[in-house]
Amino acid sequence: MTNHTHTKCEELLGSLSAYIDGDLNPELCQELEKHLAECDNCRIVLNTTKRTIDLVQTPLEKPDLPEDVRERLFHRLNLDNYLTPKPK
Amino acid sequence: MxxxxxxxxxxxxxxxxxxxxxxxxxxxxxxxxxxxxxxxxxxxxxxxxxxxxxxxxxxxxxxxxxxxxxxxxxxxxxxxxxxxxxxxxxKPEVNIEEMEGEEDAEDVRPTQFVDWSALPEEELLSGEGKKALDAAVQQLPESLRIVFLLRDVEGLSIKETADALNLTETNVKTRLLRARMALREHLSAYYSERLPARSEK
CATH class of the missing domain: 1.10.1740.10 (RNA polymerase sigma factor, region 2, helix turn helix motif)
Incomplete structure (x- = not known):
């Protein structure tokens, strides 16, 4: 079951990304879920791929623009007069 | 966004x-x-x-x-x-179109099968964990990285990503799969060393 040279695993691997995005047609979706119930490795690949995406989307990974960079940007755009404290 | x-x-x-x-x-x-x-x-x-x-x-x-x-x-x-x-x-060798026509699954085939997905967030996003994540993103080829950043980090739809990059939706999907798989491989190699041995099957 966990042999990853299995053709089924490779066939379904290409659908994993679309599956995560909820973008897979119902037939393939059912086939993939049936396979996932039986195949440890594919389940691991699915779980860790989802987790990978979660991690890059965490707020910690999205720092705000540094204030000095913002000031230089406004200056470059001749918008100095509009450089008010940044709205929160 | x-x-x-x-x-x-x-x-x-x-x-x-x-x-x-x-x-x-x-x-x-x-x-x-x-x-x-x-x-x-x-x-x-x-x-x-x-x-x-x-x-x-x-x-x-x-x-x-x-x-x-x-x-x-x-x-x-x-x-x-x-x-x-x-x-x-x-880097004149960078070519955003380099992926055209290369759609075989060879380089997305997973080799790491350790389930680290249940590791606590503190562990995954510790200072060192974040560095590993950033390094993994930096290692993606540019043509995959830009797709991954727009879609998965900034949250554009497949269609919006395709519009922004002048690519077909199919091409975006192919690149996204490759990028996600490559990142997962990198992170798996990193996090599997941090898992207690009992979690490995």
């Missing part, structure tokens, strides 16, 4: 040359654009160039904006172009 504030920005005012409205546009989108530049170019100076050039370009061309995409997608399109142009200048 946060979509909410974009609804409040008046396209009519922007096109009419309203400077205050343009300043609001800048404040709404400068953080995500800077972030994109930082992750594409890998250093703050280049990210700032991408940021400034994007808004200079937007300021020059806002009157030609036809509204076929959202303002956000339009700005991302400009920013992606600026980032890729700067990259090409620094």
């Amino acid at each position: 946060d979509r909410q504030p974009s609804n409040e920005i008046s396209l009519e005012a922007l096109i009419a040359g309203d400077r205050a409205e343009f300043a609001r546009l800048v404040d709404t989108y400068s953080s995500p654009i800077y972030r994109l530049g930082l992750r594409m170019l890998g250093n703050p100076q280049d990210a700032e160039d991408v940021l400034q050039n994007t808004f200079l370009n937007a300021l020059t061309h806002i009157q030609n904006f036809e509204g076929r995409s959202s303002l956000a997608t339009w700005l991302y399109r400009i920013a992606a172009n600026e980032a890729l142009m700067l990259l090409r200048k620094k």
